[in-house]
Amino acid sequence: xxxxxxxxxxxxxxxxxxxxxxxxxxxxxxxxxxxxxxxxxxxxxxxxxxxxxxxxxxxxxxxxxxxxxxxxxxxxxxxxxxxxxxxxxxxxxxxxxxxxxxxxxxxxxxxxxxxxxxxxxxxxxxxxxxxxxxxxxxxxxxxxxxxxxxxxxxxxxxxxxxxxxxxxxxxxxxxxxxxxxxxxxxxxxxxxxxxxxxxxxxxxxxxxxxxxxxxxxxxxxxxxxxxxxxxxxxxxxxxxxxxxxxxxxxxxxxxxxxxxxxxxxxxxxxxxxxxxxxxxxxxxxxxxxxxxxxxxxxxxxx
Amino acid sequence: xxxxxxxxxxxxxxxxxxxxxxxxxxxxxxxxxxxxxxxxxxxxxxxxxxxxxxxxxxxxxxxxxxxxxxxxxxxxxxxxxxxxxxxxxxxxxxxxxxxxxxxxxxxxxxxxxxxxxxxxxxxxxxxxxxxxxxxxxxxxxxxxxxxxxxxxxxxxxxxxxxxxxxxxxxxxxxxxxxxxxxxxxxxxxxxxxxxxxxxxxxxxxxxxxxxxxxxxxxxxxxx
Numbered sequence: 001x002x003x004x005x006x007x008x009x010x011x012x013x014x015x016x017x018x019x020x021x022x023x024x025x026x027x028x029x030x031x032x033x034x035x036x037x038x039x040x041x042x043x044x045x046x047x048x049x050x051x052x053x054x055x056x057x058x059x060x061x062x063x064x065x066x067x068x069x070x071x072x073x074x075x076x077x078x079x080x081x082x083x084x085x086x087x088x089x090x091x092x093x094x095x096x097x098x099x100x101x102x103x104x105x106x107x108x109x110x111x112x113x114x115x116x117x118x119x120x121x122x123x124x125x126x127x128x129x130x131x132x133x134x135x136x137x138x139x140x141x142x143x144x145x146x147x148x149x150x151x152x153x154x155x156x157x158x159x160x161x162x163x164x165x166x167x168x169x170x171x172x173x174x175x176x177x178x179x180x181x182x183x184x185x186x187x188x189x190x191x192x193x194x195x196x197x198x199x200x201x202x203x204x205x206x207x208x209x210x211x212x213x214x215x216x217x218x219x220x221x222x223x224x225x226x227x228x229x230x231x232x233x234x235x236x237x238x239x240x241x242x243x244x245x246x247x248x249x250x251x252x253x254x255x256x257x258x259x260x261x262x263x264x265x266x267x268x269x270x271x272x273x274x275x276x277x278x279x280x281x282x283x284x285x286x287x288x289x290x291x292x293x294x295x296x297x298x299x300x301x302x
Numbered sequence: 303x304x305x306x307x308x309x310x311x312x313x314x315x316x317x318x319x320x321x322x323x324x325x326x327x328x329x330x331x332x333x334x335x336x337x338x339x340x341x342x343x344x345x346x347x348x349x350x351x352x353x354x355x356x357x358x359x360x361x362x363x364x365x366x367x368x369x370x371x372x373x374x375x376x377x378x379x380x381x382x383x384x385x386x387x388x389x390x391x392x393x394x395x396x397x398x399x400x401x402x403x404x405x406x407x408x409x410x411x412x413x414x415x416x417x418x419x420x421x422x423x424x425x426x427x428x429x430x431x432x433x434x435x436x437x438x439x440x441x442x443x444x445x446x447x448x449x450x451x452x453x454x455x456x457x458x459x460x461x462x463x464x465x466x467x468x469x470x471x472x473x474x475x476x477x478x479x480x481x482x483x484x485x486x487x488x489x490x491x492x493x494x495x496x497x498x499x500x501x502x503x504x505x506x507x508x509x510x511x512x513x514x515x516x517x518x519x520x521x522x523x524x525x
Contacts (some may be wrong), residue, residue, distance in 0.1 A: 015340035016340060017340065017341075017342060052338075053483060087487075114336075114337040114338070114340070114352070115341065115343070115352050116340055116343055133352075134353075135337075135346075135351070135352035135353040135355070135356045136353060136356060136357075137337060137352075137356045138436070138438050138457075138480070139337075139461070141454060141457070142454060142457050142458045143463055147454060156353065156357075231369055248455070248458050250458040250462050253462060254458075254461055254462040254465055255333060258462065258465050258466060258469075259338065259339055259465075261469075262338065262339075262466070262468075262469040263338075263339055263341075265469055265470075265473055266469060266472050266473060267477070269472075269473040269476040269477065270476055273476060273480035273484075276398065276480075276484070277480075277484060278482075280398060280399060280484075281400075282484060282486050283400040283484050283485045284385070284486045284487075285486060285487050285498060285500040285501045285503075286500070286504075287500075289501070289503045290306050290498060290499060290500030290503075291500075291501035291505040292500070292503045293307050293499025293500050293502060293503040293510065294305065294306075294307050294499060296503065296510065296511065296514055297307050297499060
């Protein structure tokens, strides 16, 4: 995707030992998705397809509104519909969540990626995949706490929402936000979005949603896509949005201690071998050994 | 200078089997390490880039698994643990110093070789099984033919297990290769299939007695 050449600074690069400067709070952007305002029209999905030139093949209708059934290499954002029987208040709620990359401040995909520069994080917080460097190993899928990246069978590259980094670099908001007819999706600086969310949460609380709140999970140091939820105490109601997302400890172990201890063990084994050779010298067969063998063969006593 | 006697140690088929395994193991280690640590990513250049290394690695793994199975069935019986192996291990200091006169007479394999054999056998099973979980391209086939599918959480465990098992396998491989270099005259067993009688006398005396004993009776030497 060489046409994406954002006027943005990189702060992190996968599989690289470059220093990682902290994101400057002033530069950070965020998309706020207010689930209480969403009407499930899928204009955001269409706008995403349009802007990014993605055309998913039509699938079988399985009797639910989710279309397609899941995120895929050509569907970077997806409305997920959940029918929630709220027994406490005796009503049926239709929860509609726009799923897609959350643009974590601490991105698990980037941490897991073995290909230098295939995943980058810009100084504004956007996490982007660079297809030219991607090798299609699927490690990002294992690193992601939100189950977002998908590997294309066509070109073996990983795909996900770019937060329209190309548009953002030119001072525009993401396509989905632009298309949303109810302003359920808004885009701006992270600080502004947090303020806006606070207003929305207050409003929702006044209207009877006592547990309304902002979803900006601290387990991944916050995200650059945030939700306003009516049931912020139970994010998993919304089609399995993780309650406490964090990079899996297994991934942290793999990419942390295992990586360093592994190299150390291999290096140490080689060094011990070399050291032993110099200390003990080669283990050589002597003429005496050959004599003894010959006598053995000839059946003489040795 | 005395005339050397020679003893056959490996058939041509056994050697071919070994070298297919050896070459695939080295290729697997190189392509695997390229994806293991960013500082080794350049190794993927040997395969024509990271995408190729990723693509080839599991296929080479399949070759290794099948090839090693051949070695396993060829040699497992000779690698069964014996009482003398405990003695050998308890005198590791003499082993490392090359004082083999302190050690009991050894059959075809000593305890160190047997440990390499069994370690590799277990590690290759672990690497193969965890590798299948990571081999995305195989999943469609596995789902259609074996009804197997894997969750992301399972793949996280698999990737960690695969990395740890690979590191141990590489360390075992270093021990194996080092021993072959340190103990002079060993490489010819895997290259030409035979060793000198003196080598057998020094390192595997019980095996040598059996081989020479067999030769006297006119029976062909076994593996």
